[in-house]
Amino acid sequence: MHRITGVITAFFIFFHIISTSAPARSGWEAWLEEVANLDGITPISILFYIAMGAVLFHGLNGVRLLLVEALALGIGRPEKPKPPYIAPSLRGFQRRLIHIVFALWIILWIALGYVLFLT
Template identity: 40%
Template sequence: MWSWVLHRITGVLTFFFLFVHVLDTALVRVSPNTYDAIIETYKNPIVNLMEVGLVGAVLYHALNGIRVILVDFWSKGAKYQHVMLWSLIGVWVLVMIPGTYFMLERTVSDLFGGGN
């Protein structure tokens, strides 16, 4: 049940990100200076953490979507759904650990080590 709830939450979060992304990208046609100003506000550690969360949400949503498809369309899907859930969690962790490191590397460097 929690995988279902998390799948819905990550889907909604991804939708809202895409909505905001389309809106701020559309600004480039209306006012390039405003677009540049908004993009500049995204360059801070809080937004960087939100980007890590977005990647985690999209990755979970994609992996769980594959699991849902397998449960629905594979004759043995229901039998192995629990194993597939733990497998997707394992893959998610294996991808997110290095992904988070590389996404936060510059932010941590800027905060504690003096960036470029």
């Protein structure tokens, strides 16, 4: 999921840079104009909503990965693999972190949809 949302985020950034770097429209004014034109439910606003969901998940999961990889939170001691193999990193603290990331992502994505489509 992290890789997929990373690819979606990269495509969004690429096309966003291309769309706002046109000679007639550039900079902050172009971005404000683009966001102001997202009134109602249009194909562009749906794509924007999907891209923002990907950015949210990618960012939240990135924070989780930083906690795990940089601070070694929830990794634990190495174990000898025994069938059926369940990675120790996916038990306990790691599993709670993954659930927290998904819960925050759903809550924030729903809030973004409310702001984007219903206000």
